Amino acid sequence: xxxxxxxxxxxxxxxxxxxxxxxxxxxxxxxxxxxxxxxxxxxxxxxxxxxxxxxxxxxxxxxxxxxxxxxxxxxxxxxxxxxxxxxxxxxxxxxxxxxxxxxxxxxxxxxxxxxxxxxxxxxxxxxxxxxxxxxxxxxxxxxxxxxxxxxxxxxxxxxxxxxxxxxxxxxxxxxxxxxxxxxxxxxxxxxxxxxxxxxxxxxxxxxxxxxxxxxxxxxxxxxxxxxxxxxxxxxxxxxxxxxxxxxxxxxxxxxxxxxxx
Numbered sequence: 500x501x502x503x504x505x506x507x508x509x510x511x512x513x514x515x516x517x518x519x520x521x522x523x524x525x526x527x528x529x530x531x532x533x534x535x536x537x538x539x540x541x542x543x544x545x546x547x548x549x550x551x552x553x554x555x556x557x558x559x560x561x562x563x564x565x566x567x568x569x570x571x572x573x574x575x576x577x578x579x580x581x582x583x584x585x586x587x588x589x590x591x592x593x594x595x596x597x598x599x600x601x602x603x604x605x606x607x608x609x610x611x612x613x614x615x616x617x618x619x620x621x622x623x624x625x626x627x628x629x630x631x632x633x634x635x636x637x638x639x640x641x642x643x644x645x646x647x648x649x650x651x652x653x654x655x656x657x658x659x660x661x662x663x664x665x666x667x668x669x670x671x672x673x674x675x676x677x678x679x680x681x682x683x684x685x686x687x688x689x690x691x692x693x694x695x696x697x698x699x700x701x702x703x704x705x706x707x708x709x710x711x712x713x714x715x716x717x718x719x720x721x722x723x724x725x726x727x728x729x730x731x732x733x734x735x736x737x738x739x740x741x742x743x744x745x746x747x748x749x750x751x752x753x754x755x756x757x758x759x760x
Contacts, residue, residue: 699725
């Protein structure tokens with residue numbers, strides 16, 4: 500029996516992101532709650548899963564009610580400086596192909612943290628290029644230490660991660676990591692975001708499938724990891740710049756440009 504795992508995880512990914520539930524024994528059960536915290540260690544199993552699912556517990560969208568509770572708790576406990584920073588995240592103006600939602604931030608990295616996830620959607624329009632072969636998503640984590648961190652050179656640190664599927668023509672370019680990093684530098688530099696201490700890595704990978712496993716024979720991915728220190732707590736320009744980089748990595752054309760079929 501041939502199973503196309505790429506289709507299965509694609510559907511599951513969408514259901515996870517949207518927070519879907521399914522009926523089970525007369526009650527509604529979240530898809531998230533049905534996935535074990537620890538995935539099977541069998542390498543043949545894990546090799547069939549993309550990185551986003553292998554690391555799903557660090558990139559799970561919370562429900563609206565959870566987000567409300569989390570936001571209320573954060574507002575009660577966090578300094579006003581951080582509360583205003585979190586509020587500004589959702590004031591960023593993003594292009595319609597990019598969705599944003601609250602995700603669970605990592606713990607114990609800083610006294611206060613918040614995180615959002617961004618994903619390139621695939622609407623039924625001519626905006627997405629006809630030869631688009633994959634998805635792109637990113638997460639942006641905000642860390643705040645009122646006492647300041649010497650390595651940050653400030654109180655507010657942003658940690659960014661982007662993963663995107665690439666086509667073979669683009670993935671074969673040896674300058675791809677340099678170009679992706681320049682997208683980030685230009686995205687932040689062209690925005691009104693004020694920042695310092697920018698650093699990170701860009702990784703381009705190739706996966707080759709063998710035997711009875713669904714999906715293309717070869718798959719190419721780009722991963723960008725970066726962090727920088729915000730010089731003020733207006734983070735809307737940072738989110739907008741990050742979304743611009745995500746759009747570039749995903750291969751979306753500039754806003755207002757339509758592809759000719």
